[in-house]
Amino acid sequence: MAQLPEYAIIVAGGSGSRMQQALPKQFAEVAGKPILMHTIERFHRYNPEVRLIVVLPQLQLTVWRALCQKHGFNLSHRTVAGGATRFGSVKNGLKEVQGEALVAVHDGVRPFVETGTIKAAFGAAALYGSAVVAVSPKDSIRELTQEGSRAVPRANYRLVQTPQCFRASILRRAYEQPEQECFTDDASVVEQLGEKVALVEGSYRNIKITTPEDLVLAEAFAREMSNQG
Template sequence: MSKNRYAILVAGGSGTRMGADRPKQFLELAGEPVLLHTLRRFAAPELRVQELVVVLPAEQFTTWQRICADYQVTIPHTVVAGGATRWASVRNGLAQLASHEGGTVAVHDGVRPLTPQSVIEATYQAGYNHGAAVAAVVPKDSVRGLNQQGSYALNRSRLRLVQTPQCFELNLLQRAYKLPELTTFTDDASVVEDLHPIHLVEGDYRNLKITTPEDLLLAEALLHR
């Protein structure tokens, strides 16, 4: 297997739950846009990522170009237009990697700017070793399921909260994304799991997905620690 590494950063959100005047990937976090923090994480030389693909809605290209100019971004990356769903956006990002023979590709939420390098590295390694690997953490709270009678307790030690990155053998992910989109697809692991077992990697509670104003406040606090 090729040891080449690639990354697709998916940033197609509109930020409606943030109640902000711009998409959440462009909100400032410690003086820089959220998406730029995420890009810098995957551009770390130690990770040896050969190609970085950023997936954005086409109407946000100009904004991102202006951000790159304003912040003097010199990180090599390719910007690809997203689709109507996350599945379509990842498929478009994969198309940019079609010329590569193999390797391991990470798919990561563009609004997860605090992912520790150790988690990224561990997930890449597990993706290389197992074909499909996902960062995940144990729920901190008690969890209950719903039924017609009300609710019932679930054993949280047997549950995991899924994060990104999610790393896959490139050809495997390409095969999975050639299949039709289903409404049950919630992430890349759910697209792949009918073709290949999913290996879990220990994630990190700091690996926040910026979705609400509270997430941004917490991310600021973690960065300033």
């Protein structure tokens, strides 16, 4: 069977409010360049042929073009204006996907996703139709109850990351549904169709950079990778 083309929709809709700075978090610099550039490079390193769709708020498109010029960033990608919510942004990005394909949806501020993880997620989506990267919780977990809270076995839970990969036909059908509050990620949108979602082992380094503390950790990761390279 012929291999399906691969797309990555990189969603970068952050405002920077939790980062306590005016600059949107995807444009904050790590190791001398915007986080979003590191994220794009990861997918390009996995497969130079992957078709990259970067979804940004309309008002940030010109800022991004200027940053690409400033940093001499020329990896091929298409930019798309996002929607009012993440759901709307993914839906807009999906319009750029042609025919049947495998589509990864990834947070623009997860710049340390390993190429092996991306490969495993695409591979599982090719087999099962839907696949989501996740890790086991490190901490104990408590469930809130009417009486207060109670301990639950953490072995029964997983912390969801991205990429989340799907066959394009499944993802399109999922995003034809009206948006609902229970849609917290792409997997929850797809599950609403009755589709099963396979889990792929992620990495604790695949952090989502949303706070100043995350930036400190990101710089440490980037420095370590630079020393190894």
